[in-house]
Amino acid sequence: MGLLRNTRSPTSRAVSPLATCLAAIAIVGAAPLAAQEGEVPSSLEELIPDSAVDNPDAWAEQGTDGESVPEADALSELEAESPISEVPDMSVAWPEDVELEPLEPLEPEDDIEFVQLLEDAPQIAFDEADIEELSDTLVLGFPQKEPPFSERDDFVDRFEALSTIEELDDGEENVAQLAARAKKDQELLDTLLRVYGYYDGEIIRTIGTREAGDDATDQRPRGRFDVIPGPRYTYGAIDLGDLDTSVDAVTLRKSFGIEIGDYLQSDTILTERFNLDRALGENGYAFAEIDEPELLIDHERVEGDLTVPVSPNGKYVFGDVVSSDDEFLSSRHLATIARFDQGDVYKRSLEFDLRSAIIATGLVSTVSVEAREVVPPAGDEPGVVAMDVTMERAKLRTISGAIGYGSEEGARIQASWEHRNFFPSEGSLRLRGILGTQEQLAGVTFRKNNFRGRDKVLTVDAYASSVDTVAYDADTIALTGTYERTSTLLFQKPLAWGVGAEVLATDERNRVVDGIARPRQTYFIASLFGRATIDTSDSLLDPTRGFRLTGFLGPETSRTQGEQYYYLRNQVDASYYQSIGEKNVIAGRVRFASIQGAELVGIAPSRRLYAGGGGSVRGYGYQAIGPKNEFLEPTGGRSLVEVSLEGRIGTGLFDGALSVVPFIDAGSVSTGTSPDFQSIKFGAGLGVRYATGFGPLRLDVGIPLNPEPDDSAVGVYISIGQAF
Incomplete structure (x- = not known):
């Protein structure tokens, strides 16, 4: 109508x-x-x-x-405006004399050749495309032959890691899911091509099916992308802003590793921008600025012009370190912690290092370190910056305790109170006590961290203890002082050392056996000692590669029963760690120790050498290996050798946190100053390790392979960290 x-x-x-x-x-x-x-x-x-x-x-x-x-x-009878309730049935006859010719199916043409239409166009042949089957549902084709796709392998790896089709579980995909994800993957491929400098690339998407079995109805979808990258663009003009105005323009320009004519790649731009920024920060440019890079693509020239706005803003040297809380952590002390002196060329890494060192003290909850201009640059003369340290105090008092039981130590309660800045700056006071069935102790410790140098520690410790072990019973009063350069979890060092002195008085005897008390003997001992460690391992608590070598020397004198004895205690420890694959480690350890210059009777039982236990030969009791008297009491010796070998095998369980550790240990203690191996003991067993954020938890179960009649049948050891 x-x-x-x-x-x-x-x-x-x-x-x-x-x-x-x-x-x-x-x-x-x-x-x-x-x-x-x-x-x-x-x-x-x-x-x-x-x-x-x-x-x-x-x-x-x-x-x-x-x-x-x-x-x-x-x-x-119907009203003029009334609607028609029923439409009359109508039919139209098809003309019988009209005949349509059937459509003939088109036959595919054979030997289609894709020719090079333009002189500089890529040569493409789909029938000879290289195929990358990433999964049952995802295929990449590379039909372009010339110019070659130079970054193809890395391109495929990155696409496979980011592909949404790759995320489909095998057997759960359908055509609708695949088509939806294929569109996103095509956009991803387009983006990746531009990342690698292919700005004229083309992606041809095909969604089809593949045979999944003999049943013709059992067909599953497959997505294919043919990647035609086209020519790869290169860098045209490179503009680095005001970099040429800096004093070190030549050196800084070399740090930016992009030259005219290099192939374009977004990753490279970001990497070299970071390298330039780091070079500026490490060469004195405390206030340098680098804005976001800009890339102008010229399709006619097949080039991209790169602009990186750089403002060096002058060169500087270090001045004073200024503390915001001088009574708590003084400016002088912070200057001692810093790894730079006044007049040194400013380095951003040393600024970050100072902040990390202040955090490592454990005395602050927050801290910031900022460079402040004191003297501006003048010509070729650098300016001066002060390092302003702003901090907030952390809680300084700590109370800790532990309750436990061990077959070697019996029941044990341990408690301590500590004020970590009782004597500013970084002078701590610690009171500690132990109450147990085999040991009682009361002690006080003064510790001064970062004393006259970074990570150098002065410690003075006074204590009184009573120890009753398998080998001896000793009541001791001692005073010890050490000065050392330590290796910490935050700052593991290739070389650590320590020197010290010790004086003590100890009243000792062997244990009471069958109601017979062994004679007590009092020793007055004075000692000097030094130790050094070379450490190339990759972790203090859980090393996987490298080695450690530690040497100890301690000249000592002892007076007992009117006689004066002089002797030299020495010990060498060496351990080696070798990774095998990603999760397995072979670890070995050797220890040699001796006491030269005095008879065994002139050496207090607590100063002699023993073997056995969780850190020695597993499977045997603590101090249970070595010479024994007629009451089968360990008497200790003057020489010791220990060897351990273990494999730390990753299981993949608990997200790779659990590993199993088969091990074998051997040890010998002799009364002479050189080991004779006449009473060498072997232990073997199996352990497990569970990796945590603060180190592995260790559980070892060992058995003695050639035990004495009084040795236990099995030994169990639990601790934090590896056995060595």
Whole structure:
């Protein structure tokens, strides 16, 4: 009806809706006849007779041949505006004399060759494309032969790591999922091409199916991407801002490893920007600024012009270190911690190092270190910066305790109180005590960290103890002082050393056996000692590669029962660690110790050499290996040799945290100053390690392979850290 309204002449009269509808029906019914007779009206208005316009209701009662339409009476009773409830059934016969020729299927052309249309266009041959099948559902094709895709391997690895199709679990994908993810992967491939400098690349995406079995209905979807990288762009102009105005322009420019003509790659731009920033910070430019790089691509030249806005802002040297809380951590003390002196060229790494060292003291909760200009640069003369240290105090008092039981130590309660800055700066005071079935102790310790140098520690320790072991019973009062350069978890050092002195008085005897008390003997001992450690391992608590070598020398004198004895205690420890694969480690240890210059009777039992236990020969009791008297009491010796070998094998369980450790140990103690190996003992067993954030938890179960009658059948050892 709308069509009729739009096409009737301006002078035509209004037609009722019902009449118009019926007229249209009549026209539709008559159209085939007119078409068959070859009479085609010149306009749509000619199809409506004047009688239909003059008296539409009377005209509607007529049929196509002038006869009345069936049920016309019923139709005439309808209101003019009433809708037609039922549309009359109509059918149009298909012309029988019209025949359509069947479509012939197109045959694929053989030997399609993809030719080089332009002189500089890539040569492409899809039928010879190199294929990379990343999974059952993901395939990459590389049809471009020339120029070659130089970064293809790295490109594939990165795409495989980021692909959304690759995340689909095998067997769970469908065509809808694959199509949705394929669109994202195509965008990813486009982005990766630009990362590697291919700005005219093209990705052709194909989603199809592959046969997954003999059943024809068992087909699974597969996504394929044909990667046509096109030519690789190179760097055109390179603009580094004001870098040429710096004093060290030549050196700094060399640190930015991008030259004109190099291939474009976004990763390289970011890497070299970082290298330039680091070079500025390590060569005195405390306030240097580098804005975000800009890359202008010229498709006609197949080049990109790189701009990196650089503002060196002058060169500086270090000045004073200024503390915000001088009574707590003084400026003088912080200058001692710093690894730079006044007048040294500013280095950003040393600024960060000072901040880390202050955090390592454990005395601050927050700290910031900032460079502040004191003297500006003048010509070729550098300026001076002060290092302002702003900090907040942490809680300084600590109370700790432990309760435990061990087959070697019995029941044991240990407690301590410490104030970590009782004597500023970094002078701590610690009170400690032990109450146990085999040991009792009370002691006080003064410790001065970073004393006259970074990571150098002065310690003075006074204690009184009573120890009752398998080998001896000793009541001791001692005073010890050490000065050492330590290796810590934050700052592991290739060389650590320590020197010290010790004086003590000890009243000792062997244990009471069968009600018979062994004679007690008092010793007055004075000692000087020194030790040094060379450490190339990669961890203090859980090494996987490298070695450690530690030497100890301690000249000592002892007076007992009116006799004066002089002797030299010495010990060498060496350990080696070798990784095998990603999760396995072979570790070995050797220890040699001796006491030269005095008879065994002149050496206090607590100063003699013993073997056995969790840090020695596992499977045997603590101090259970060595010479024994007629009561089977260990008497200790003057020489010792220990050897250990273990394999730390990763299991992959608990996200790789659990490993198993088979081990074998051997040890010998002799009364002479050189080992004789006449009573060497062997132990073997199996352990487990569970890696934590603070080091591995260790559980070892060892058995003695050639035990004495009084040795236990098994030894169990639990601790933190590896056995060595």
